[in-house]
Amino acid sequence: MIDINNLIRENIRNMKAYSSARDEYKGKDATFLDANENPFNFPLNRYPDPLQRDLKDVLAKIKRVDADQIFLGNGSDEAIDLLMRIFCEPGKDSIVSIDPSYGMYKVCANINNITIREVSLNKDFSLDTDALLKAADASTKMMIICSPNNPTANLFNKNDILKLIKNFKGLFIIDEAYLDFCTDIGFVSSLKDYNNLVILQTFSKAWGMAGIRLGMALASKDIIALLNKIKYPYNVSIITQGIALKVLRYGIKEKDSWVKIILKEKEKVREGLLQFPFVRKIHPSDTNFLLVETDDPRKLYEYLVLCKIIVRDRSTVHLCDSCLRFTIGSPKETKQLFKALKSYLKNK
Numbered sequence: 001m002i003d004i005n006n007l008i009r010e011n012i013r014n015m016k017a018y019s020s021a022r023d024e025y026k027g028k029d030a031t032f033l034d035a036n037e038n039p040f041n042f043p044l045n046r047y048p049d050p051l052q053r054d055l056k057d058v059l060a061k062i063k064r065v066d067a068d069q070i071f072l073g074n075g076s077d078e079a080i081d082l083l084m085r086i087f088c089e090p091g092k093d094s095i096v097s098i099d100p101s102y103g104m105y106k107v108c109a110n111i112n113n114i115t116i117r118e119v120s121l122n123k124d125f126s127l128d129t130d131a132l133l134k135a136a137d138a139s140t141k142m143m144i145i146c147s148p149n150n151p152t153a154n155l156f157n158k159n160d161i162l163k164l165i166k167n168f169k170g171l172f173i174i175d176e177a178y179l180d181f182c183t184d185i186g187f188v189s190s191l192k193d194y195n196n197l198v199i200l201q202t203f204s205k206a207w208g209m210a211g212i213r214l215g216m217a218l219a220s221k222d223i224i225a226l227l228n229k230i231k232y233p234y235n236v237s238i239i240t241q242g243i244a245l246k247v248l249r250y251g252i253k254e255k256d257s258w259v260k261i262i263l264k265e266k267e268k269v270r271e272g273l274l275q276f277p278f279v280r281k282i283h284p285s286d287t288n289f290l291l292v293e294t295d296d297p298r299k300l301y302e303y304l305v306l307c308k309i310i311v312r313d314r315s316t317v318h319l320c321d322s323c324l325r326f327t328i329g330s331p332k333e334t335k336q337l338f339k340a341l342k343s344y345l346k347n348k
């Protein structure tokens with residue numbers, strides 16, 4: 001067990017949270033004259049439930065955790081930022097992550113003036129667990145590992161991650177944004193064993209709802225209480241809560257069928273790409289994208305832009321020399337991609 005209280009910044013530990021009107025009276029049927037809302041234009045006139053209780057009740061059943069082990073935010077990016085603000089003293093503390101990985105960790109650390117130590121993955125994209133543990137010192141409050149990782153597309157070895165959780169003395173965060181696209185069950189079921197573990201998941205990828213901005217952190221109820229303590233009171237809008245609730249109640253089958261289609265499409269894209277002589281290598285993928293090593297990636301990228309097909313140029317990213325990242329689209333979009341690649345080959 002890790003003493004979480006000891007890891008928290010002192011000002012956060014000592015502060016009192018803002019108490020909103022809707023925090024003080026929690027019932028639903030009443031005449032609300034407490035929050036200076038407009039009485040017209042129902043239901044958008046009302047502030048949303050600050051703790052999104054209805055949504056969390058449904059999610060708790062799906063994720064097999066208690067509702068008070070769930071934080072919901074404006075994308076999982078909000079949770080990343082809040083965690084840094086709870087645990088890391090600006091100008092003093094540090095976090096450890098991997099290189100390459102999701103760019104937001106570094107941006108968020110930079111905004112908060114927290115040192116980020118990025119430990120290189122091994123050449124085969126596996127975790128260098130010894131180097132990661134060695135990079136952590138007394139100032140290191142958090143370690144963030146994205147698995148399956150963006151942009152390398154691979155799921156990390158479970159025992160490697162367990163070794164890190166067990167040996168790191170701070171908050172251990174696993175970003176599972178892409179978990180729905182692989183067969184692994186991830187680490188939510190390990191929350192009961194480690195009180196320093198935080199799992200990030202999102203509605204932006206498999207659920208197909210990047211536009212509503214909804215992400216979650218799953219953790220011990222003590223850590224969730226801290227996130228709730230410092231978040232903006234009404235951080236998830238009525239519209240977002242309403243849409244998510246509907247989708248969780250009636251749309252799980254649809255999500256599963258989307259994932260199936262995307263995974264099937266991924267194999268088609270992989271086979272198709274390998275037919276082109278300028279494609280050198282396609283990395284194994286546990287996600288909804290392929291990291292593809294090509295000849296002259298910049299030229300290919302720019303040609304595709306001319307064809308109005310936008311992929312992600314990762315060729316200057318550490319360990320991703322000459323790589324473009326292709327998100328898997330619909331069957332129709334795959335056809336458009338291949339058409340453009342064929343014309344690139346002809347005109348090259």
Ligand SMILES: *Cc1c(COP(=O)(O)O)cnc(C)c1O
Pocket residue numbers: 074075076077078102146150175177201202203204205210214215
């Ligand atoms: C896409 C992605 C997310 C999702 O972020 P949201 O803010 O929830 O949209 C989180 N982590 C990683 C690694 C991602 O690639």
